[in-house]
Amino acid sequence: MAAASQQGALVLEGLSKRYGTFTALEPTSLTIEDGEFLTLLGPSGSGKTTLLQMISGLTDPSEGRLIFNGEDWTHRPVNARGMGLVFQHYALFPHMTVAENVAFPLEMRKLPSAEMKTRVEETLRKVQLDQFAHRFPKELSGGQQQRVALARCLVFRPKVILMDEPLGALDKALREHMQLEIRRLHKEYGTTIIYVTHDQEEALVMSDRICVMNHARVEQIGAPSQIYGNPETLFAATFIGHSNVLSGEKVSSDGDVATIRTPFGTFSGKHTARDRSATDVSLIIRPEQMRLGSAPGDAFDGVTGRLTDLIYVGAETRLLLTLGSDTSLTLRHDPSAGDLPSIGDEVAVHWPKTAARIVT
Template identity: 65%
Template sequence: MNISTPSAATASPAAKIRIDGLSKTYGTFTALEPTTLDVQRGEFLTLLGPSGSGKTTLLQMVSGLTPATSGRLSIDGENWTDRPVHERGMGLVFQHYALFPHMTVEENVAFPLKMRNQPADQIRAAVAETLEKVQLDKFAHRFPRELSGGQQQRVALARCFVFRPEIILMDEPLGALDKALRETMQLEIRRLHREFGTTLIYVTHDQEEALVMSDRICVMNHAKVEQLGTPSQIYSDPETIFAATFIGHSNLLQGTLAGTDDQGNTLIRTAAGTFAGRMGARDADAGAHALIVRPERVSLGAATGPGMNELRATLRDVVYIGSDNRLLLDLPDGTEFTLRRDPGADIGAEIGQEITVHWPIEAGRVVS
């Protein structure tokens, strides 16, 4: 069974990595359903999902650390399914930096080049160039214990990039860092990827990290692909309820399909009323349905023209988060509905009062 989604990449001769029906089972437990997708040359693809979604299993099968139960892995058109990990020549970066404590920064970064028997003068030049790119040239003679967590991660990145692998695989490499340092390193990895033009597959459960860094995101859940697309596609046009709620915050109005309006928009009947929205890419008859609306697309007040949805709800709380205020509303059936408002803007209502909100029809996505 091929479970690639309708938005998954179609077969392309230019694909650097082709994953064709790869799966992994352990007895009766399925770690990854048969999965098919292409990774283009020089692309930054992020595998995003919660624990147990299959993302690390897929990465490890690409690396060769885990043998596939079925399917085929091709690199540049050649079958690599059974090729040993030491013959794949891929760069690997994990959450635990695995630096050699008895070696200096310079020696750690030089290690993969020495293992490949490169000439000493070429090693010195490559190490110096790479340490400069990760801004560690002044720390070349320090030992890992003398570095901060962020500096140690830079060493791990330098050790990976120094031998110019065509493919780099990263599994939660920033998981041990604090928020500020994670954000800095996200931009650093993105910059290095662009400079070196490497094909990179990155595993994370952090949605913001995926949106910031990726060319495309592969959202995974329950050992299969939920959606594959650009960050903008994943955020603005989710294809499933899971994709919509896992990436960013969404208002979720569950209901049943009620036909279409005069403009061809899909109508969905919910406990809060009947609303119009754009139908997602998935089968309209499949499973339960919901209207997804992002909080930043919702405005206070009644709709003033056509092409708008409108509802009334009770203002339960206003939460200040710096960049904006989050208005938390309660619908009659107990569903929470959220919108964002500029901190300096007047809300025009007190806690406990009923208010009216509206949003453009095109801002709502009907998914299943």
């Protein structure tokens, strides 16, 4: 972990939260770099919102320290942290215009009128709402209201912005548009953003790094490509993206490569598990790594299963195969790549050994 004196960094040192005998967050240490977009990703109850609230000052930690710019902010009041907060419910003032809503944090900071006017106009242009300055929140769409909330946060130029499920109330198309808008604004302003979501696609699209959380603790931290391509735990592998899972017993290992014996055969893969001494492990293969047909050589592994469904989703066709009574596989197939087998057929599939990962 980076030193607590690192300029611009937000450093968590063993931060935890307990409510009586209930642990909302296990001791967590993490460094968030200046200008980074970090996403806290996990299901409900994983501890991600608790962690965000302790960073904001809305919740006091049970133990640990929070260091910002070399200063101890562990017990610093929320109003003295100067962080921007954006939530799922926009909390706009209904009696104020868009411009007045955006100006509000500047008024609280008693900025001169001329500077306030300039900042509001500039920020509304950035979020493409300058033509809506004199409208009231009820006259805006959900996406426009969310952009007002973002503008109100950006206008006073905080060093850190905290976002808790800010797009949860939007429909899919609008949510995807806003993901790109927030990503663009982050690049433009260079502000540190800590973002909470349970949406894996949102995390992959927007983040510099993802902190995967489960059961009040951190499962894995890394860049989106690292989390997706080299998951360290079974939870990380299955929570981000779809994974085919073959569980079994590790029978040998050689450096980063291990061999696992399953009810459907013996397979090899890169051993990315944290606990390399574990024998009960799972082989993970992403659906896009699988191909139809028997393994063409020693560099590949494969199995045979019964085709139970074909799902056409435009850019791909998903093949669902069943192995035995309770194990299923999903394969992604290019619809233009030729004829497909029929439902009920026995189908062979294969994958490169280098694409498989072994996790605990």
